[in-house]
Amino acid sequence: MEEMAASQENDSEMDCSDNEDCYDYNDYYNDEDSDVEHIDLLKIDPEYFEYKCLSEEEIERLLNETVEDLSNRLRISLSLAKVLLHSHYWNSNEVIVKYEENPQQTLISSRIDPPVPPRNIIFTPTHMTCPVCVTLHHVDRFFYLSCAHMFCKDCWTMHFEVQVNQGISTAISCMARDCVVLAPEDFVLKHLQHKTSIREKYQHFTFQDYVKSHPELRFCPGPNCSVIVHSNEIKAKRVVCDQCKTIFCFRCGCDYHAPTDCQVIKKWLTKCADDSETANYISAHTKDCPKCHICIEKNGGCNHMQCYNCKHDFCWMCLGDWKSHGSEYYECSRYRENPNIAHESVHAQAREALKKYLHYYERWENHSKSLKLEEQTLGKLRARINEKVMSGLGTWIDWQYLFTAANLLAKCRYTLQYTYPFAYYMDAGPRKELFEYQQAQLEAEIENLSWKIERAETTDRGDLENQMDIAEKRRTTLLKDFLDV
Amino acid sequence: MAALPRRIIKETQRLMQEPVPGISAVPDDSNARYFHVIVTGPEDSPFEGGLFKLELFLPEDYPMSAPKVRFITKIYHPNIDRLGRICLDILKDKWSPALQIRTVLLSIQALLSAPNPDDPLANDVAELWKVNESEAIRNAKEWTRRYAMDN
Numbered sequence: 363m364e365e366m367a368a369s370q371e372n373d374s375e376m377d378c379s380d381n382e383d384c385y386d387y388n389d390y391y392n393d394e395d396s397d398v399e400h401i402d403l404l405k406i407d408p409e410y411f412e413y414k415c416l417s418e419e420e421i422e423r424l425l426n427e428t429v430e431d432l433s434n435r436l437r438i439s440l441s442l443a444k445v446l447l448h449s450h451y452w453n454s455n456e457v458i459v460k461y462e463e464n465p466q467q468t469l470i471s472s473r474i475d476p477p478v479p480p481r482n483i484i485f486t487p488t489h490m491t492c493p494v495c496v497t498l499h500h501v502d503r504f505f506y507l508s509c510a511h512m513f514c515k516d517c518w519t520m521h522f523e524v525q526v527n528q529g530i531s532t533a534i535s536c537m538a539r540d541c542v543v544l545a546p547e548d549f550v551l552k553h554l555q556h557k558t559s560i561r562e563k564y565q566h567f568t569f570q571d572y573v574k575s576h577p578e579l580r581f582c583p584g585p586n587c588s589v590i591v592h593s594n595e596i597k598a599k600r601v602v603c604d605q606c607k608t609i610f611c612f613r614c615g616c617d618y619h620a621p622t623d624c625q626v627i628k629k630w631l632t633k634c635a636d637d638s639e640t641a642n643y644i645s646a647h648t649k650d651c652p653k654c655h656i657c658i659e660k661n662g663g664c665n666h667m668q669c670y671n672c673k674h675d676f677c678w679m680c681l682g683d684w685k686s687h688g689s690e691y692y693e694c695s696r697y698r699e700n701p702n703i704a705h706e707s708v709h710a711q712a713r714e715a716l717k718k719y720l721h722y723y724e725r726w727e728n729h730s731k732s733l734k735l736e737e738q739t740l741g742k743l744r745a746r747i748n749e750k751v752m753s754g755l756g757t758w759i760d761w762q763y764l765f766t767a768a769n770l771l772a773k774c775r776y777t778l779q780y781t782y783p784f785a786y787y788m789d790a791g792p793r794k795e796l797f798e799y800q801q802a803q804l805e806a807e808i809e810n811l812s813w814k815i816e817r818a819e820t821t822d823r824g825d826l827e828n829q830m831d832i833a834e835k836r837r838t839t840l841l842k843d844f845l846d847v
Numbered sequence: 848m849a850a851l852p853r854r855i856i857k858e859t860q861r862l863m864q865e866p867v868p869g870i871s872a873v874p875d876d877s878n879a880r881y882f883h884v885i886v887t888g889p890e891d892s893p894f895e896g897g898l899f900k901l902e903l904f905l906p907e908d909y910p911m912s913a914p915k916v917r918f919i920t921k922i923y924h925p926n927i928d929r930l931g932r933i934c935l936d937i938l939k940d941k942w943s944p945a946l947q948i949r950t951v952l953l954s955i956q957a958l959l960s961a962p963n964p965d966d967p968l969a970n971d972v973a974e975l976w977k978v979n980e981s982e983a984i985r986n987a988k989e990w991t992r993r994y995a996m997d998n
């Protein structure tokens with residue numbers, strides 16, 4: 363163990379030279395034990411992710427600590443520290459390095475100071491006309507930011523009120539034409555002193571902006587959920603919200619999408635939305651039995667179909683014989699590209715591109731439907747078990763393993779669904795071949811598991827648990843090899 | 848209705864006393880925040896010789912919010928759509944309370960002299976303006992003759 367820890371430490375150190383993710387390796391040395399543990403956990407579980415679900419108050423405290431710390435180190439006001447942090451995605455170290463190197467330039471690029479310093483302000487008159495309200499006021503009533511553009515108190519207040527009502531907060535700038543200087547928090551709040559509801563709105567919006575600009579924070583996308591997730595690892599990993607149980611990707615905040623990465627899944631979902639009409643005809647609920655041609659309706663999630671008429675076993679996706687399918691699942695999930703397509707006409711290429719897309723889309727869509735159907739199966743299962751328990755056939759605890767199996771099935775099929783966009787965008791080559799091989803393996807084991815769960819009462823418990831184990835192993839193997847976050 | 852802010856009164860007075868060349872802006876008899884505007888098509892532009900009617904409205908929170916301006920006369924221009932809405936940065940995110948009705952109208956006049964098809968509002972017009980500028984200019988002249996003259 364001692365030796366292993368040491369060598370892992372060296373690896374990580376090497377990585378740090380060109381890896382921006384190693385920003386907190388101070389913690390790494392202080393917290394050696396837990397980090398070794400962390401690496402071990404990642405080896406077992408490629409989806410392992412450390413995060414905390416926090417409340418707005420806890421996040422506010424966390425942000426305030428960062429702000430105070432920077433304000434002390436650079437001897438600037440809290441308000442300016444906030445502007446600097448917000449414009450640097452809350453990376454204190456970057457702000458400090460930049461500021462120590464060139465404070466003036468840092469203040470200009472963060473829009474705290476104007477690009478050209480203002481001329482000296484000399485108050486000769488006792489009264490001045492405000493350029494916005496064109497009213498003569500005593501000079502006491504004038505206020506200005508670092509750019510020295512002077513406006514009266516009432517105009518500033520009105521300006522902030524209108525901006526906040528439009529949802530603008532951290533981006534409010536000076537009122538002068540083409541002036542880019544931002545109004546820092548203390549300046550805004552001072553002018554909204556007597557406007558309680560606008561003040562509150564302003565503080566709400568700034569908080570939203572701060573969280574959104576902070577790469578280590580992510581609002582839970584669950585409906586009406588106020589949880590904010592914090593993690594030091596800015597990665598596309600799975601988060602389950604403590605409060606509302608929503609599952610999402612930490613990096614992009616969308617539905618979790620391993621093994622596909624954030625950009626690719628976005629591209630895929632956009633493509634699916636754009637091509638939804640072309641793909642519409644696919645959503646068939648019925649197909650004809652390939653042997654006796656009787657019409658079969660799919661009412662379960664499992665893609666291993668058995669004709670109720672002739673008992674022929676076939677695959678719902680490709681209509682191939684299920685018996686040979688087991689060993690050649692590969693032929694069902696992968697798409698065989700035409701190797702000579704480059705020499706074909708533009709028209710043929712377009713047709714081929716559509717065919718390829720539909721192949722992947724059909725499978726993506728089918729697994730998504732299967733997930734929903736399997737949820738219904740689980741409901742029916744729960745009702746049947748309830749009956750059994752009521753009539754004295756075992757206890758709920760005895761039947762618990764079936765629910766565990768159903769949950770595992772859902773988790774595996776979810777990953778399987780997201781392997782299709784991954785494969786669609788993959789370049790041909792040995793890596794894609796390996797991926798398709800593992801995908802086919804996972805696919806086969808998932809359908810076996812689904813088949814067994816649908817026939818739960820007659821399936822042997824040991825057999826089912828064995829199948830669960832195999833399916834999850836296939837899933838983890840695929841993620842270990844291809845989840846690159 | 849609240850009393851008219853001093854700022855609006857001052858701006859209106861100045862618009863009447865020293866009008867911008869080629870632009871007339873007259874407040875409505877019943878609503879001092881609503882202006883009837885006529886812009887003369889700038890020389891050496893496809894809009895030359897035309898008189899373009901616009902409406903300009905100062906919202907309640909003017910000058911903290913930009914005036915609302917719209918062309919009433921039909922015009923063939925890449926930054927003005929079928930409904931007469933204008934794509935102009937100072938009417939949107941680049942608005943500053945220090946800008947005035949006068950500056951807005953001058954910017955609109957400048958937009959007629961120099962259409963910007965790279966920041967389009969009327970997409971088909973902008974497209975033609977980019978691929979076949981001479982045809983687009985011919986269309987703009989034709990529309991000017993048809994909709995902005997003799998009325």
Ligand SMILES: [Zn+2]
Pocket residue numbers: 492493494495496497513514515516517518
């Ligand atoms: Zn004022």
Ligand SMILES: [Zn+2]
Pocket residue numbers: 507509510511536537538541542543
């Ligand atoms: Zn300024």
Ligand SMILES: [Zn+2]
Pocket residue numbers: 582583584587588589603604605606607608
């Ligand atoms: Zn939540």
Ligand SMILES: [Zn+2]
Pocket residue numbers: 598611612613614615616619623624
């Ligand atoms: Zn993501």
Ligand SMILES: [Zn+2]
Pocket residue numbers: 651652653654655656669670671672673674
């Ligand atoms: Zn059959």
Ligand SMILES: [Zn+2]
Pocket residue numbers: 677678679680681682687694695
């Ligand atoms: Zn198949």
